[in-house]
Structures are given as C-alpha cells and as structure tokens.
Amino acid sequence: MTLSIVLLSIGCSSDDDNQTITDPIVGIWQPIKVVEVCSESPDYIYDYTICEQNGRLTINSDGNFSESSFVSLAGLSCTEDFTQNGAWIIDNGNLEVTINGQIIDVTFFEFTDNNLKLGQFDNDLGCVGESSHYYTEYIRVK
DSSP states (O other): OOOOOOOOOSSOEEETTTTEEEOTTOEEEEEEEEEEEETTSOOEEEEOOTTGGGOEEEEOTTSEEEEEEEEEETTTEEEEEEEEEEEEEEETTEEEEEETTEEEEOOEEEEETTEEEEEEEOTTSSOTTSOEEEEEEEEEOO
C-alpha cells in the first residue's frame, strides 16, 4: 500500500525577515508501518519491510518536503519505487500539502519528539457503520 504524503504542523512560526518556517517536525523521518483503524474493529497493521524502511520523508524548514519510497521486487532486490517533492503551509490553522498542483488537507495526525503519524480520516476503508482513519507512522532519523 502506498500512501501519498500528508504533513502536519505543530507550533509553527514565520520569521518575517526571511520567511523561514520553523517547526518541530522539520527533519528526516523513516516510515515504519501503515495502520488502518476502525473504531469498533481490530486495527489492520502493515509493518514495513527492511527494504521499505529505506524510504525517507524529509521535511524542510522552508516549507518544502521530499519523499522517497522503496520496494522489494519479487523479494530479490530493493529498489526505489518513487520520489516526490511538494510544499506544505499552514493556512488559517489548517495544514495544506501541495503535490503536483494537488492540494491535500491533513485530517489525522499525532506527533511526539521521535514519532510522527500522518494520515486521513476515511469512511471508505470498509468500516461498516464505524468511524475510520489510516496513517503512516514514521520515526525520526535526524
């Protein structure tokens, strides 16, 4: 399962002199798992393989980010699956991420010093009559 990047911001600020955004989530993050949550059912958890954990989400203080993803082909070799770049901004307290001209609003997130969960609330996960969301969980590398 590939999850398009969604970002959040906690406590961001802008320096009017150089328009630099500072934020505690700025850094390099390693993906470790994808979780689908239905409020009345057990969570579905997909732990990333060692190969998939080679991917990185790099969140820059200038409002840009990059993401790379890796995949194991037939269990034989680990190769880069995709890379993408985009921008993130806080607008009226809401995070908006832009990838290839498409704006994505973040609807689910949790953040601690070394753990980042980014995802979406989604009623199409197959959770009949239940609230649902999914997220990718990252750990801080740098």
